[in-house]
Each structure stands twice: as C-alpha cells, then as structure tokens.
Amino acid sequence: xxxxxxxxxxxxPGGGIIASGLARSFGPVQAVASMDFSAPPGxxxxxxxxxxxxxxxLLLMLASLLRxxxxxxxxxxxxxxxxxxxxxxxxxxxxxxxxVWEALTAREILTTVGKxxxxxxxxxxxxxxxxxxxxxxxxxxxQPARVLSRGQQQRLxxxxxxxxxxxxLLLDEPASGLDxxxxxxxxxxxxxFAAEGRTVVVSSxxxxxxxxxxxxxxxxxxxxxxxxxxxxxxxxxxxxxxIQGLDVRALMEALGKAGVRYGLPESQRRNGVTVQLAxxxxxxxxxxTLVSAGVAVTAFAPASGALEETYLxxxxxxxxxxx
Amino acid sequence: MSTTMEQGRTAPGTPDGPRLGYLSGxxxxxxLEMKQRIRSRAWYVMLAVWFxxxxxxxxLAAYTAGFDEGTGxxxxxxxxxxxxxxxxxxxxxxxxxxxTGDRAGGTLAILQNTLLTPGQIVLxxxxxxxxxxxxxxxxxxxxxxxxxSYGDVYLPAVPVFLLLxxxxxxxxxxxxxxxSARSNRPLFAIVASYLLVALLGLGTVIAYGLSYRLxxxxxxxxxxxxxxxxWSNVEYDAEGRVLGxxxxxxxxxxxxxxxxxxxxxxQDPAIDTEYYVCSSQGGVQPVFHTERITWLLAANPFVVxxxxxxxxxxxxxxxxxxxxxxxxxxGVRMSQAGPAATTPCLDGVxxxxxxxxxxxxxxPLGLGLQLxxxxxxxxxGRRRLATPAGKLATGTRIA
Numbered sequence: 125x126x127x128x129x130x131x132x133x134x135x136x137p138g139g140g141i142i143a144s145g146l147a148r149s150f151g152p153v154q155a156v157a158s159m160d161f162s163a164p165p166g167x168x169x170x171x172x173x174x175x176x177x178x179x180x181x182l183l184l185m186l187a188s189l190l191r192x193x194x195x196x197x198x199x200x201x202x203x204x205x206x207x208x209x210x211x212x213x214x215x216x217x218x219x220x221x222x223x224v225w226e227a228l229t230a231r232e233i234l235t236t237v238g239k240x241x242x243x244x245x246x247x248x249x250x251x252x253x254x255x256x257x258x259x260x261x262x263x264x265x266x267q268p269a270r271v272l273s274r275g276q277q278q279r280l281x282x283x284x285x286x287x288x289x290x291x292x293l294l295l296d297e298p299a300s301g302l303d304x305x306x307x308x309x310x311x312x313x314x315x316x317f318a319a320e321g322r323t324v325v326v327s328s329x330x331x332x333x334x335x336x337x338x339x340x341x342x343x344x345x346x347x348x349x350x351x352x353x354x355x356x357x358x359x360x361x362x363x364x365x366x367i368q369g370l371d372v373r374a375l376m377e378a379l380g381k382a383g384v385r386y387g388l389p390e391s392q393r394r395n396g397v398t399v400q401l402a403x404x405x406x407x408x409x410x411x412x413t414l415v416s417a418g419v420a421v422t423a424f425a426p427a428s429g430a431l432e433e434t435y436l437x438x439x440x441x442x443x444x445x446x447x
Numbered sequence: 448m449s450t451t452m453e454q455g456r457t458a459p460g461t462p463d464g465p466r467l468g469y470l471s472g473x474x475x476x477x478x479l480e481m482k483q484r485i486r487s488r489a490w491y492v493m494l495a496v497w498f499x500x501x502x503x504x505x506x507l508a509a510y511t512a513g514f515d516e517g518t519g520x521x522x523x524x525x526x527x528x529x530x531x532x533x534x535x536x537x538x539x540x541x542x543x544x545x546x547t548g549d550r551a552g553g554t555l556a557i558l559q560n561t562l563l564t565p566g567q568i569v570l571x572x573x574x575x576x577x578x579x580x581x582x583x584x585x586x587x588x589x590x591x592x593x594x595x596s597y598g599d600v601y602l603p604a605v606p607v608f609l610l611l612x613x614x615x616x617x618x619x620x621x622x623x624x625x626x627s628a629r630s631n632r633p634l635f636a637i638v639a640s641y642l643l644v645a646l647l648g649l650g651t652v653i654a655y656g657l658s659y660r661l662x663x664x665x666x667x668x669x670x671x672x673x674x675x676x677x678w679s680n681v682e683y684d685a686e687g688r689v690l691g692x693x694x695x696x697x698x699x700x701x702x703x704x705x706x707x708x709x710x711x712x713x714q715d716p717a718i719d720t721e722y723y724v725c726s727s728q729g730g731v732q733p734v735f736h737t738e739r740i741t742w743l744l745a746a747n748p749f750v751v752x753x754x755x756x757x758x759x760x761x762x763x764x765x766x767x768x769x770x771x772x773x774x775x776x777x778g779v780r781m782s783q784a785g786p787a788a789t790t791p792c793l794d795g796v797x798x799x800x801x802x803x804x805x806x807x808x809x810x811p812l813g814l815g816l817q818l819x820x821x822x823x824x825x826x827x828g829r830r831r832l833a834t835p836a837g838k839l840a841t842g843t844r845i846a
Contacts, residue, residue: 185835187560188560188834188835189556189559189560189834189835189836190834190835190836191834191835191836191837192835204835205835208834208835209562209564212560212561212562213562215560217560219553219556219557221553222553223552223553223554223556223557224554225479225483225554226552227482227483227486227487228479228482228483232482236475236478236479237557237561239471239475240467240472240475240476240558240561240562240563241467241561241562242466242467242468242471242562268486284557288561
C-alpha cells in the first residue's frame with residue numbers, strides 16, 4: 125500500500141485528482157482490484173505498471189467513461205459518476221488508441237471537437253489553429269488524418285485532448301510513436317502545463333523519460349496501487365551506480381580497499397562495475413575516495429533511472445517484474 | 448511552442464461554464480458524420496449502382512406496361528415500390544455501422560468524453576444516416592419523373608408517396624442506428640438490422656399467412672344464382688353435351704349458333720349479368736376471419752405506404768386496382784373487412800355492395816408499431832451509450 129496520506133476532501137484546494145478504494149471488473153476479469161490514486165495540481169504524476177496492471181482501466185474511470193464497482197473519485201472536487209458532464213468540461217483525455225476520424229483533416233477534427241465543447245464555429249477554428257501550431261502540425265492542417273504518420277496522429281490526439289483548455293490532463297502512453305524531437309516537445313509542454321497549475325497524469329512504459337517529466341509516480345500492479353513516490357524520494361533512495369575506469373583492475377582494487385561490494389554487470393557493453401549505494405551523499409563520497417586513490421574514473425553514474433530503480437525493486441518484491 | 452494556453456477559467460457547472468446546446472450538439476455530430484460519408488468513395492459507388500438499378504427497373508416497367516398513354520399510374524406505383532424495396536436493401540448498410548464503426552475505431556469514446564449526451568450522439572447519427580438514405584430517394588426522382596411522364600398519374604398521391612417513403616427510410620435508419628448503438632461487432636449490427644427490416648417487410652407477410660389457420664371457422668354459405676347470366680343457364684347432359692331448349696343434345700352447328708347467341712346476350716350492356724340472388728340451398732364452408740389478423744400486415748412498410756396514399760375515386764363494385772400499390776391497399780382493406788364483406792351469400796344473405804374505402808385506414812396502426820420498434824431500439828441504444836459505463840460485454844474495451 126502507498127506510504128502517502130489518503131483521500132481527505134480539500135487536500136488539493138486548487139483542483140487535482142483524489143481516488144480511493146477503486147475496483148472494477150469486466151466479467152470474471154478483475155482489472156482494478158484496489159487502487160488509491162492522487163494527483164496534485166501543478167505536478168506531473170506518472171502512472172507506472174506492467175501491461176495489464178489496470179492503468180488504462182484506472183484512467184478510463186478517472187476520465188468519467190467507466191463506472192467503478194467500488195470506491196470514490198473526485199476530479200477538482202467533482203464526482204465523475206454523479207456529474208460526468210461537469211467533469212468533462214475540465215478534463216482532457218488522450219486514449220492509448222489513436223481514435224482519429226480518418227476522412228477529416230487535422231483542422232476539422234479539432235474544430236469539431238471544439239464545437240462539441242460548446243464553442244461557436246469561429247472560436248473553435250481559432251482554437252484549432254492555435255493547437256495545430258502548438259503540436260507543430262500547422263503544415264498538415266488541411267491534410268486528411270489518414271495520411272498522417274503515427275507520431276503525427278499521436279500529436280493530433282494530444283492537441284484534441286487540449287481543445288477545452290483542460291485543468292486536468294489524462295494521457296495514456298502519450299510518447300509512444302513520437303520521434304526524439306517530439307518527445308522533447310511533449311516533455312516541455314507537460315512541464316509547462318504543470319507550471320500553469322494544471323493536473324497532469326501520464327501513463328508510460330518509458331521510465332527513463334518519466335524521470336525528467338514527472339514530479340511523482342504511482343506504481344500499480346495486478347490492479348493494485350503498490351507505491352506512491354515522488355521523484356526526489358526515488359532519487360534519494362538506495363540505488364545502483366555504474367562505474368567505469370581506464371584500468372578496471374585498479375578500480376576494483378580501490379573499491380576493495382574502501383570496503384565497497386561491487387558486481388560485474390553481465391549485460392553491459394563496456395568494462396566496468398556496479399555498486400549499490402544508499403544515497404547520493406554516499407555516491408559523492410565514494411567518487412571522492414576513488415579519485416583521491418588515483419583511479420582514473422571515466423564514468424560514474426546511476427545505472428538506471430530513479431523511477432526504473434523503484435519499478436524494478438517494487439515489481440520484483442511483487443514478483444511481477446517484466447524483465 | 449508559440450501559443451499560450453488560455454488562462455483564467457470558469458468553474459464548471461456555473462452558468463458561465465461551457466455549455467453545449469442540445470440542437471447544436473446533434474448538428475455537430477450530424478456534420479461530422481456527413482463529412483465522412485460524403486468523402487467515402489463507397490457512397491458514390493452505391494449511388495451509381497442504385498441509379499443504374501432503378502433505371503433498369505423503370506425501363507423494364509415501361510416496356511411491360513406498354514408505351515401507351517395513361518399507364519403513368521401503374522408505372523409510378525411500380526417505380527416507387529421498387530425504390531422503397533431497394534431502399535430497404537441499402538439502408539441497414541448505411542446506418543448499422545455508424546456507431547459500431549466508431550466503437551471499433553476508438554472515436555466513440557472521444558465523442559462520449561466531450562459535452563455530448565448519449566441522446567445527442569444517437570440522434571445526430573440517425574439524422575446523418577437518414578439524410579444519406581434520402582440521397583438515394585433523390586437519386587431516384589428522375590426515374591419517378593420518367594414514370595410519371597406516361598401521364599394520367601393521380602397527382603395528390605405523388606407528394607404523399609414521397610413523404611411516406613422518406614418516413615419509412617427514416618424508420619429503417621433508426622432501427623439500424625439503434626442496433627448499432629447496442630452491438631459491439633459491426634457484422635452483428637448489420638446482420639441484425641437486415642433481419643429486423645426483413646421482419647417488417649417479409650416477416651409480417653409470412654406471419655399473416657401462417658396465422659390463417661388460427662382464424663379459420665365454418666359458416667353456412669348459400670349458392671349464388673345469376674338469373675341474368677346466359678352462361679349460367681346453359682344445361683348439359685351426362686356426357687357433357689349442351690342441351691337445347693327442347694332438352695335434346697345439340698349437334699355441332701346448332702351448338703355453334705347457340706354459343707354465339709349466348710355471347711351476344713352476355714356482351715349486351717343492357718343486361719346486368721353480375722346480378723345474383725342467393726338460393727335457398729347452402730352448405731357448410733370454411734371461412735377465414737382475416738379481420739382478426741390483418742393488424743399483422745399493418746407494420747409492413749409497403750402496406751403503410753400503399754394504405755396511406757390517397758386514391759382516385761373509383762367504382763365501389765369494381766375489383767380492379769390501378770397499380771401495384773393500389774392493389775396492396777385494396778387487398779389489405781378486404782382482409783380487414785373479413786368474410787362478411789367478401790363471401791357473397793354468407794348465411795343466405797346477399798352481400799351488400801362493399802365500399803372498401805369505408806374500412807378504417809390501417810396505416811396509422813402500422814406506422815405506430817414501426818415507430819414503437821424504431822424508437823425502442825434508439826432509446827435502448829442511447830442507454831447503452833451512457834457513461835460512466837456500467838456493464839460491458841466481455842471482451843470489449845471502451846476506448
């Protein structure tokens with residue numbers, strides 16, 4: 125179970141998401157067994173878990189599309205089961221399926237969705253052009269969506285989720301199919317939304333990316349929330365570091381003298397060692413020791429991203445790790 | 448990254464919050480649907496095939512009816528009947544994929560996640576399917592005009608025919624969209640829509656036919672005697688030879704002259720050969736109380752259209768109908784009237800000349816039944832689209 129506090133209304137006065145005790149099954153399949161989830165405004169919350177862990181089902185419940193069998197949800201203080209339309213006015217949802225109308229042009233799709241949020245035709249068109257520039261699809265405004273590449277359709281889908289200027293953004297695998305440039309744009313965009321005070325929830329498999337986007341992470345597995353953690357906490361925890369030197373033997377001797385246990389990585393390309401260190405302070409101290417012992421260190425860095433570290437340790441303790 | 452997001456938003460649920468008008472929501476869904484339909488090539492191919500088929504039917508009808516003046520009514524009724532028939536073949540294909548297709552493509556959940564209500568989605572989709580179906584009716588108009596060019600069409604019938612054909616296509620579209628909203632698989636939706644439409648078009652007739660035994664009873668029917676009909680007064684001997692007035696068989700020359708005389712009398716307009724009386728002799732015969740099962744036919748689209756269309760004033764004793772639609776209408780009204788109106792000497796009582804137009808029209812009942820079916824399916828489809836969704840069929844994803 126999560127280590128953080130649980131739903132008390134008014135915890136996030138500026139909006140945000142609080143969900144507790146959520147359960148949802150599809151026939152005999154218990155997609156979500158017991159999930160608590162919170163996402164404060166002004167932060168990017170990552171939703172992390174293996175395939176089939178209930179991430180998409182959770183997002184569908186948060187997006188007011190699926191009724192939970194049990195539990196409560198509050199989106200900016202509104203219950204999506206009781207008042208779905210009020211929640212939808214505030215919500216931007218980007219599904220993991222692309223869902224574009226292929227015969228329509230990018231601009232028409234955004235204009236239509238704008239109208240469905242109650243905008244008049246002129247305002248909807250203006251908003252569509254604004255968003256096409258935002259996701260850098262301005263040059264494709266008059267192309268039918270079917271000719272767009274997967275990454276472009278993904279950006280169009282993101283733009284569609286932003287049509288109503290949402291206070292809460294739910295993004296299911298937004299980075300899949302994006303080229304590196306578009307991933308950087310997405311990261312900057314999400315950071316900006318958070319800075320503007322919006323609540324941003326991102327589910328993703330690309331953990332290294334989430335380190336840079338997310339402020340905090342919620343880990344789910346087999347339909348349960350198993351951990352909530354801020355990225356700062358994740359960085360402060362005990363983690364593995366990879367060390368490489370010009371002379372690996374000298375490096376290993378110096379580590380032996382310092383009394384640090386090390387391992388030889390099996391799958392790394394270069395020669396080096398990995399060590400488990402309790403904190404960043406300990407890492408800094410070890411580096412100082414090595415350098416003063418005259419070891420020529422060429423690389424000294426965390427072996428994996430902070431969230432990846434948590435993911436692997438959490439999932440292995442749950443017997444669920446995918447690799 | 449040139450633009451900025453709008454800042455300063457209004458709270459939801461307040462009067463200043465975003466609002467989507469009921470009608471504008473429907474119209475936006477309609478517009479979205481129509482854009483997709485108009486841009487698909489399949490639509491134009493179907494229209495072209497449709498046009499060719501109706502042209503072929505009209506041409507054949509013209510050939511069959513002859514190129515005489517005055518056959519316009521038959522031609523018109525024939526062509527409108529075929530337009531209706533082919534319309535029912537096309538419409539389920541036009542409407543039954545409108546929601547299942549979106550479900551499969553992942554765009555339905557996107558619509559559901561906007562301010563649209565389920566009712567707006569269903570009505571917008573239905574309106575688009577109906578307008579697409581009306582396109583087929585419009586494409587048939589030149590052929591209808593061609594049929595009418597043969598003259599002598601009862602003009603008040605024309606707008607009613609077209610209006611009712613449009614209404615019937617709308618009902619078929621509602622069936623398709625309703626089924627589509629309920630089902631998860633496009634193929635199932637299309638097959639189910641075809642079956643429901645066939646239930647109206649063919650099922651009603653089959654049910655009517657099969658119910659005949661249920662309304663069978665017996666009645667005493669006296670034989671008819673036609674005193675003025677020269678043919679009915681001819682006597683024959685045991686070997687089938689015609690007997691003369693003296694009771695002796697005629698030879699062939701006499702027989703020839705005798706028949707010519709009878710034929711002359713029969714053709715004489717001064718003699719009412721149709722006049723009959725009921726004899727005192729009768730027997731027990733089966734009769735069918737079709738008036739009890741005619742309602743089964745009411746929901747048939749062809750019956751509704753044929754029965755609602757105004758017809759020219761006609762001789763109440765004449766049994767001939769002008770065209771196929773008039774024939775359907777007349778047949779249904781006779782069925783409504785039952786054996787009392789169709790058996791000449793029931794219980795030895797001579798049947799009064801029946802004015803079938805005195806029967807109450809059956810089309811309001813039929814239209815009501817159809818609207819009940821179509822409306823029920825649309826309503827149930829609307830419920831299925833309501834979110835947050837409760838039950839889901841196994842194996843379906845909402846997004």
